[in-house]
Amino acid sequence: MYEILTGPLLWIAFAVFFVGLAARVVLYFLGLDWRLDRVAYKPHMAYGLKGAFRSVYRWLLPFGTYSWRAKPIFTVMFFAFHIGLVIVPLFLEGHAVMIRNGLGINWPAMPQILADVLAIAALAGGLGIAVRRLVLPEVRILTDFKDIMLLVLILTLLASGIIATYHTANYSFWITLHVLCGVIVLLTAPFTKLSHIALFFCTRIQLGMDFGIKRGGMKSNFDW
Amino acid sequence: MPEGTICNKRPVASREDLDALLADSNGKKYYAEMEELDVDAEKLWATIQKTMKSRTKTWLDICAHCGLCADSCFLYSVNGRDPKQVPSYKIQSTLGEIVKKKGNVTNEFMRMCMDTAWSKCTCCNRCGSFCPYGIDMGVMFGYLRGLLHSQGFVPWELKIGSGMHRLFRAQMDVTVEEFVDTCEWMVDEALEEWPCLEIPVDKEDADIVYMINAREAKHYPEDIVEAAILFHVAGENWTMPSEGWEMTSLSMFAGDWEACKMQVDTVYGAMERLRPKRMVATECGHAYRATVIEGPYWAGRPDGKPPVECLHYVEWVAEALETGKLKIDPTKKIKEPVTLQDSCNYVRNAGLRDCGRIIMKHIAEDFREMAPNKEHNYCCGGGGGFNGIGRYRKQRNVALKMKREQILATGAKFVIAPCHNCWDAIRDLEEEFEIGIRWSFLKPLLIKMLVVPEHLLPQE
Ligand code: SF4
Ligand code: SF4
Ligand code: SF4
Numbered sequence: 266m267y268e269i270l271t272g273p274l275l276w277i278a279f280a281v282f283f284v285g286l287a288a289r290v291v292l293y294f295l296g297l298d299w300r301l302d303r304v305a306y307k308p309h310m311a312y313g314l315k316g317a318f319r320s321v322y323r324w325l326l327p328f329g330t331y332s333w334r335a336k337p338i339f340t341v342m343f344f345a346f347h348i349g350l351v352i353v354p355l356f357l358e359g360h361a362v363m364i365r366n367g368l369g370i371n372w373p374a375m376p377q378i379l380a381d382v383l384a385i386a387a388l389a390g391g392l393g394i395a396v397r398r399l400v401l402p403e404v405r406i407l408t409d410f411k412d413i414m415l416l417v418l419i420l421t422l423l424a425s426g427i428i429a430t431y432h433t434a435n436y437s438f439w440i441t442l443h444v445l446c447g448v449i450v451l452l453t454a455p456f457t458k459l460s461h462i463a464l465f466f467c468t469r470i471q472l473g474m475d476f477g478i479k480r481g482g483m484k485s486n487f488d489w
Numbered sequence: 490m491p492e493g494t495i496c497n498k499r500p501v502a503s504r505e506d507l508d509a510l511l512a513d514s515n516g517k518k519y520y521a522e523m524e525e526l527d528v529d530a531e532k533l534w535a536t537i538q539k540t541m542k543s544r545t546k547t548w549l550d551i552c553a554h555c556g557l558c559a560d561s562c563f564l565y566s567v568n569g570r571d572p573k574q575v576p577s578y579k580i581q582s583t584l585g586e587i588v589k590k591k592g593n594v595t596n597e598f599m600r601m602c603m604d605t606a607w608s609k610c611t612c613c614n615r616c617g618s619f620c621p622y623g624i625d626m627g628v629m630f631g632y633l634r635g636l637l638h639s640q641g642f643v644p645w646e647l648k649i650g651s652g653m654h655r656l657f658r659a660q661m662d663v664t665v666e667e668f669v670d671t672c673e674w675m676v677d678e679a680l681e682e683w684p685c686l687e688i689p690v691d692k693e694d695a696d697i698v699y700m701i702n703a704r705e706a707k708h709y710p711e712d713i714v715e716a717a718i719l720f721h722v723a724g725e726n727w728t729m730p731s732e733g734w735e736m737t738s739l740s741m742f743a744g745d746w747e748a749c750k751m752q753v754d755t756v757y758g759a760m761e762r763l764r765p766k767r768m769v770a771t772e773c774g775h776a777y778r779a780t781v782i783e784g785p786y787w788a789g790r791p792d793g794k795p796p797v798e799c800l801h802y803v804e805w806v807a808e809a810l811e812t813g814k815l816k817i818d819p820t821k822k823i824k825e826p827v828t829l830q831d832s833c834n835y836v837r838n839a840g841l842r843d844c845g846r847i848i849m850k851h852i853a854e855d856f857r858e859m860a861p862n863k864e865h866n867y868c869c870g871g872g873g874g875f876n877g878i879g880r881y882r883k884q885r886n887v888a889l890k891m892k893r894e895q896i897l898a899t900g901a902k903f904v905i906a907p908c909h910n911c912w913d914a915i916r917d918l919e920e921e922f923e924i925g926i927r928w929s930f931l932k933p934l935l936i937k938m939l940v941v942p943e944h945l946l947p948q949e
Contacts, residue, residue: 481840
């Protein structure tokens with residue numbers, strides 16, 4: 266099982282992930298239309314890009330926006346969850362070894378202790394987000410089955426990875442589960458809400474341009 | 490019944506159509522007919538496929554259902570944090586469902602969508618600035634309104650409003666002759682106090698063309714004279730067009746995009762005919778948004794700009810005060826605590842947050858900011874057509890509560906509201922809740938505080 270998962274299937278999953286997300290980004294920008302969106306993108310590109318940069322940058326910054334500051338607890342959970350999910354898979358020693366062996370590139374890795382802290386923080390953040398989803402009426406009303414499944418998938422991915430690191434008796438079970446979840450994430454990302462990995466940047470750029478060009482960006486910058 | 494006699498998919502095309510609508514008191518017959526109106530699912534879906542591209546599609550698609558937008562919506566807050574008022578829920582349960590069902594929805598569903606689109610969202614666009622993805626429910630509700638309008642599911646007053654634009658190129662039945670007459674007799678009345686005052690009509694190549702909200706011509710012509718006095722004192726070379734003077738667009742609230750284009754083409758026509766250097770718009774947020782921000786796109790102008798540079802009244806006043814064209818007598822500054830309503834339309838959606846502060850610095854000694862303010866200010870409670878729809882009066886009155894709390898928290902009893910719609914909402918707020926406030930446009934205040942040059946005063 267583990268061999269199949271980490272063999273060709275993994276490479277297929279990566280291909281689906283990167284090609285799929287790239288396609289979604291390309292389709293997104295091709296589908297923008299100055300008439301339908303009512304934003305003159307091209308003639309005011311410089312203002313647009315400035316607005317886009319500000320809107321992406323401010324939202325990537327913890328507490329960088331009015332909205333993040335208005336919801337400090339959610340913001341902490343959100344960033345713990347996302348930082349862990351982005352940084353750990355990229356620079357974990359175990360992953361780096363796989364990349365070095367598989368691709369022959371000298372991939373950097375982070376200290377295990379940092380990876381542990383980030384991964385546990387991500388798990389805690391994710392659990393917090395799940396609890397919030399179930400407890401707050403304003404979030405519960407929005408929640409559907411797919412939202413729950415997605416959270417379960419990601420939380421399982423994180424938890425199994427953390428448990429496997431500690432080489433418990435059932436290492437092979439946990440690592441297999443971990444890789445399985447990872448493969449599912451890679452395979453489904455372009456077709457589910459996980460596509461926000463790439464589309465977040467697209468919609469933020471678009472709205473940043475909207476404010477930068479049309480909604481007053483030529484007079485004053487929107488203070489996100 | 491596929492179509493009613495007054496509630497149907499056809500826009501108002503003649504005086505008779507309009508009169509038939511107006512004759513129906515409170516839209517009783519209109520709404521009764523609406524219950525029988527057929528939904529043309531095929532056309533609805535075809536329109537969606539043609540007009541719903543990347544932006545809206547992705548917005549509907551990737552909403553994380555995180556609920557971060559909930560508290561950003563004043564309607565959610567004032568309605569006891571009703572989960573059904575969460576912006577994301579409001580749009581997913583209406584537009585989202587129509588899309589999911591490929592337009593196969595019932596009459597009842599469409600009426601629910603109408604109630605949601607016009608009584609649960611003022612298109613203030615505040616939520617959009619609180620969503621991590623920048624999903625803007627205000628924009629999407631504007632889109633939904635367009636779909637609903639095309640199927641005849643639009644509040645009675647707004648069908649009338651956009652009909653007025655179609656017939657008169659104004660939100661009210663004011664003709665070119667009536668408008669010019671109004672300007673003339675208003676000036677005649679003011680001459681005693683302001684000798685040499687004029688409202689130059691159709692002057693070509695002036696520095697400024699001044700454009701207004703039709704309600705000024707119809708209901709408060711003194712506003713036009715006040716603008717004339719201020720231009721006069723500032724020594725501006727200005728004019729008003731006899732045709733194309735109306736900047737508002739109830740058709741924008743109605744989602745009648747065709748009427749929006751007809752209206753704004755008339756306004757741009759006036760600009761092109763008179764070739765002014767700049768246009769100054771009266772104190773109205775939605776008029777400014779319609780003519781300056783959205784209008785260029787309705788008219789199909791690829792640069793997204795009107796034919797001449799356009800200023801909202803707060804921009805002109807700020808500039809006139811800063812350059813000394815208008816001088817304020819320091820002893821006449823407002824002494825009591827005073828606060829300022831930031832209109833969503835020209836502050837959040839047009840970047841004019843600083844002008845108001847510049848003006849307050851010149852005219853007020855104790856200016857109190859609302860919290861939140863500037864681009865994060867809340868809608869007055871009556872935007873997006875909400876103020877004018879009888880069917881939703883109750884909901885609108887609840888919506889006023891947020892502004893009531895904001896104003897009370899400043900401790901000021903005086904509110905400056907340089908936006909017609911906000912002004913109305915604040916007036917109704919006082920009527921409804923009696924919190925003891927007064928409210929004003931800028932023009933009458935400025936006139937009271939001006940230093941008037943000797944030669945403009947009446948000679949004894
Ligand atoms: S904040 Fe944005 S992503 Fe979250 S529920 Fe609201 S619209 Fe959806
Ligand atoms: S646009 Fe304004 S009124 Fe509409 S949902 Fe968003 S915050 Fe609420
Ligand atoms: S009425 Fe004023 S505050 Fe309300 S939406 Fe319109 S411009 Fe904004």
